[in-house]
Amino acid sequence: MRPRTSFSFTAVLTAASLLHLHIGPARAITVTSYANDFVDPKYVLAKDFTNFTIEAQDTIVAWAQELAAQGPWSVMNKTYAPPTGNKHDYMSWAPYWWPDCSKVGNTTELTPQEIWVTCPYVSRDGLFNPDGRTINDIGEFEDMANAILYNSLAWAINGSSVYSANVARFINTWFLAPDTAMTPNLAYGQMQRGPNGQNGTHTGILDLKCMAKVVSGILVLREGKAPEWTSDIDTALNNWTKEYISWLTSASIALEEKAATNNHGTFYYNQLAALQILVGDTAGAKQTLEEYFTTQYTWQIVANGDQPLETARTRPYHYRAYNLAAMITNAKLGAYIGYDVWSLKTSKGTTIKDALDYAITMPAGSEAASELWPNVVAVGAIYGDTAGTYAKWMLDNAGNTYPADAQFLWNQPFSDSGLVAAAATSTGSNSSSSGVRQQDGALALGASWNVLAMVVGAVVLALFA
Numbered sequence: 001m002r003p004r005t006s007f008s009f010t011a012v013l014t015a016a017s018l019l020h021l022h023i024g025p026a027r028a029i030t031v032t033s034y035a036n037d038f039v040d041p042k043y044v045l046a047k048d049f050t051n052f053t054i055e056a057q058d059t060i061v062a063w064a065q066e067l068a069a070q071g072p073w074s075v076m077n078k079t080y081a082p083p084t085g086n087k088h089d090y091m092s093w094a095p096y097w098w099p100d101c102s103k104v105g106n107t108t109e110l111t112p113q114e115i116w117v118t119c120p121y122v123s124r125d126g127l128f129n130p131d132g133r134t135i136n137d138i139g140e141f142e143d144m145a146n147a148i149l150y151n152s153l154a155w156a157i158n159g160s161s162v163y164s165a166n167v168a169r170f171i172n173t174w175f176l177a178p179d180t181a182m183t184p185n186l187a188y189g190q191m192q193r194g195p196n197g198q199n200g201t202h203t204g205i206l207d208l209k210c211m212a213k214v215v216s217g218i219l220v221l222r223e224g225k226a227p228e229w230t231s232d233i234d235t236a237l238n239n240w241t242k243e244y245i246s247w248l249t250s251a252s253i254a255l256e257e258k259a260a261t262n263n264h265g266t267f268y269y270n271q272l273a274a275l276q277i278l279v280g281d282t283a284g285a286k287q288t289l290e291e292y293f294t295t296q297y298t299w300q301i302v303a304n305g306d307q308p309l310e311t312a313r314t315r316p317y318h319y320r321a322y323n324l325a326a327m328i329t330n331a332k333l334g335a336y337i338g339y340d341v342w343s344l345k346t347s348k349g350t351t352i353k354d355a356l357d358y359a360i361t362m363p364a365g366s367e368a369a370s371e372l373w374p375n376v377v378a379v380g381a382i383y384g385d386t387a388g389t390y391a392k393w394m395l396d397n398a399g400n401t402y403p404a405d406a407q408f409l410w411n412q413p414f415s416d417s418g419l420v421a422a423a424a425t426s427t428g429s430n431s432s433s434s435g436v437r438q439q440d441g442a443l444a445l446g447a448s449w450n451v452l453a454m455v456v457g458a459v460v461l462a463l464f465a
């Protein structure tokens with residue numbers, strides 16, 4: 001067994017407790033949930049991976065297994081129904097809204113259900129109301145999206161039908177099976193609660209931003225002709241998606257979200273463009289992305305590379321990284337359909353790279369610096385890193401396990417700083433350039449330690465904005 005690189009227990013414990021905050025105590029999970037991403041299926045299926053992505057491949061397979069063990073997921077699992085009384089309707093509560101029961105004139109304690117409809121709710125930006133996850137459609141969707149992405153990638157890496165069958169099962173349960181399927185709209189996303197809050201709000205559209213991950217996974221199976229991805233399921237998912245796109249492009253709250261000037265707007269375009277690509281509407285996806293890059297994008301990055309609309313928020317490091325992830329995802333979706341925006345300039349003459357270069361100079365303070373890691377590797381892979389600045393930043397900030405991070409596989413070329421090669425040489429480990437390596441017990445254990453270490457990079461607070 002190859003010696004695993006060292007990591008700090010404190011960091012792992014800190015990350016684990018953050019994850020509890022993220023997922024809820026009953027469903028601890030050790031997978032990094034990146035804010036968003038799009039993985040080019042052609043790159044994945046070509047399998048021409050550089051040999052120092054071996055550790056990232058191991059991580060992906062380990063994450064695929066770990067996530068699959070928790071599925072399937074469904075909107076039916078929530079304990080309360082939205083105002084329609086229909087659990088098939090997706091529902092979530094606005095994360096930063098809190099009840100104020102001081103003026104409702106009750107003479108006894110109110111039950112939680114009474115509080116939800118009686119007390120006015122007020123916003124405290126950046127401060128999570130811990131009871132928000134009592135209804136956890138959002139967490140279930142997030143886990144499902146990650147499971148789809150990693151099981152599809154694991155299928156490409158490993159070839160076992162176990163992984164592709166998992167994807168088909170998870171898609172069927174969340175979107176298609178009549179007894180468990182989600183209705184194709186977000187009419188009850190991020191409800192603010194209280195006497196006037198029993199309806200979805202535009203911020204709820206952000207809940208399904210990870211459609212870009214789901215689409216990445218499906219395209220891998222579809223283009224890779226995985227037998228488990230049948231034409232029946234493909235047709236049915238396209239049908240669902242077309243109905244949902246119709247809601248996403250016409251409902252008033254969806255259009256409000258589209259108009260949001262900050263990260264909410266950026267993520268709206270991630271979601272819509274990815275879904276248009278899924279249903280084969282390349283022209284529509286191009287139009288969607290062009291709209292983003294001629295509106296929000298033009299004002300989101302100012303002359304020094306700052307993103308003032310994110311910096312103004314309560315957790316600036318998080319929000320800058322978060323919007324960057326969404327901009328990068330829009331750019332990757334564009335690249336996939338032949339619309340190259342990497343050198344496109346904002347009205348202040350700046351690019352996505354300038355936004356990253358500014359973000360890495362800022363102190364993380366008490367925030368999770370790890371949110372920036374996938375952005376740094378993605379930007380280094382796209383714009384180049386001839387001086388080794390980004391690789392050095394990763395080594396200094398993410399530590400010597402960074403080539404084992406899953407995203408290191410698809411954000412290439414990026415230097416491994418000699419870490420993987422050194423580990424391989426010192427033990428004579430056998431890696432092949434095909435990217436397929438045999439798994440054994442020792443490796444599986446090593447991979448799970450790696451997974452724990454990578455948890456430090458968990459984008460744990462990235463779910464909401």
Ligand SMILES: *[C@@H]1O[C@H](CO)[C@@H](O)[C@H](O)[C@H]1NC(C)=O
Binds near residue numbers: 073180
């Ligand atoms: C969620 O719902 C699915 C589909 O009914 C079910 O298979 C799964 O066990 C449920 N998960 C939990 C945690 O209850």
Ligand SMILES: *[C@@H]1O[C@H](CO)[C@@H](O)[C@H](O)[C@H]1NC(C)=O
Binds near residue numbers: 106109110115
């Ligand atoms: C009114 O209800 C709230 C929420 O349950 C509770 O905190 C408060 O103490 C109640 N007021 C009285 C007078 O019981």
Ligand SMILES: *[C@@H]1O[C@H](CO)[C@@H](O)[C@H](O)[C@H]1NC(C)=O
Binds near residue numbers: 198199200252253
């Ligand atoms: C909830 O939102 C929908 C769609 O925006 C709207 O038609 C409906 O009237 C709203 N319901 C309430 C109770 O505000």
Ligand SMILES: *[C@@H]1O[C@H](CO)[C@@H](O)[C@H](O)[C@H]1NC(C)=O
Binds near residue numbers: 235236239240
């Ligand atoms: C398409 O989806 C709708 C619900 O979203 C459903 O009523 C309809 O039967 C579906 N059609 C096919 C062919 O799957």
Ligand SMILES: *[C@@H]1O[C@H](CO)[C@@H](O)[C@H](O)[C@H]1NC(C)=O
Binds near residue numbers: 052424
């Ligand atoms: C990867 O390939 C290069 C060039 O063939 C080789 O020098 C290096 O040792 C290989 N690394 C691993 C981890 O196999």
Ligand SMILES: *[C@@H]1O[C@H](CO)[C@@H](O)[C@H](O)[C@H]1NC(C)=O
Binds near residue numbers: 430431
């Ligand atoms: C590496 O693996 C290949 C294929 O399994 C095998 O042919 C080769 O002998 C191995 N090399 C070493 C150094 O173990």
Ligand SMILES: *[C@@H]1O[C@H](CO)[C@@H](O)[C@H](O)[C@H]1NC(C)=O
Binds near residue numbers: 158159160162436438
């Ligand atoms: C693929 O994964 C399966 C299931 O975990 C495992 O049994 C098998 O050895 C793996 N195959 C390769 C080529 O890594």
